[in-house]
Amino acid sequence: LxxxxxxxxxxxxxxxTLENVTLLADVAPPQGGPAQRVAGESAITEAAGHIERLYLEPAHxxxxxxxxxxxxxxxxxxxxxxxxxxxxxxxxxxxxxxxxxxxxxxxxxxxxxxxxxxxxxxxxxxxxxxxxxxxxxxxxxxxxxxxxxxxxxxxxxxxxxxxxxxxxxxxxxxxxxxxxxxxxxxxxxxxxxxxxxxxxxxxxx
Known part of the structure; x- marks a missing residue:
């Protein structure tokens, strides 16, 4: 679009795809520490930190x-x-x-x-x-x-x-x-x- x-x-x-999927992201906090798994497009954008990796659930x-x-x-x-x-x-x-x-x-x-x-x-x-x-x-x-x-x-x-x-x-x-x-x-x-x-x-x- x-x-x-x-x-x-x-x-x-x-x-x-026509299948129902959820977008997941591993987001590292700006202050440091382990990345957190965040689910959903809006939540990923709003999460403070650096996006390290994206996934689809289910993956295949x-x-x-x-x-x-x-x-x-x-x-x-x-x-x-x-x-x-x-x-x-x-x-x-x-x-x-x-x-x-x-x-x-x-x-x-x-x-x-x-x-x-x-x-x-x-x-x-x-x-x-x-x-x-x-x-x-x-x-x-x-x-x-x-x-x-x-x-x-x-x-x-x-x-x-x-x-x-x-x-x-x-x-x-x-x-x-x-x-x-x-x-x-x-x-x-x-x-x-x-x-x-x-x-x-x-x-x-």
Whole structure:
């Protein structure tokens, strides 16, 4: 849904699975000590601390077949933008879906969020985002990460609390940067800017 809104495209929304699952996370408290197991998307976001690991319960759920077919038919696979821990990664924890992405011959592009997300990605760089994805999914999974390189927040837009993700290059994944900021809402991607870059990548594929 987030990708469709940002790219201003129309299409089908396909769930990764039709089974009932619970998202679990091991969250390390900021003051130190052993990680605590937290259940539920909202509880994970609200838990103070560093998210160390995500899980699905049950772990071995079946992927939705039309979602798998869409991956195999794709000329380009775009992951994101969206909340890293509560939107992107849960889909990659569905074993068959992660395996389909790994087997797909289409280039796989991760669109990194513009800004850090309190409670999930505080102080994360682009490399941190990529490393977190690769720690939760089989490799090789990503070919390209697309990130914003305009880190100046226009003060008149009310985006003073926005903290942009630094475009630090990850290892083993190609980094492409561009100005992707919506100047009126600087915490969001500009759909036209993002679409142009994605279309260029599709033409390269």
């Amino acid at each position: 987030a990708a469709e809104r940002v790219l201003a495209v129309r299409g089908r929304v396909l769930p990764s 759920v079946r992927a939705y077949p039309p979602a798998l077919q869409a991956i195999f038919n794709a000329d380009l696979v775009v992951l994101g933008p969206g909340s890293l821990y509560t939107s992107i990664l849960p889909n990659l924890l569905v074993p068959d879906l992660a395996a389909a992405l790994q087997r797909s011959r289409a280039p796989k592009v991760y669109v990194c969020n513009l800004a850090t997300q309190p409670g999930e990605t505080d102080n994360y760089t682009v490399a941190d985002h990529v490393n977190t994805i690769l720690a939760h999914a089989p490799a090789p999974l990503l070919d390209i990460v697309l990130a914003n390189d305009n880190l100046t927040v226009p003060p008149e837009t009310g985006g003073g609390q926005t903290r942009y993700v630094e475009p630090v290059a990850p290892r083993h994944v190609r980094l492409i940067t561009a100005d992707l900021v919506d100047t009126e809402r600087p915490w969001r991607h500009d759909s036209a800017k993002l679409a142009r870059v994605v279309i260029d990548l599709l033409r390269e594929a």
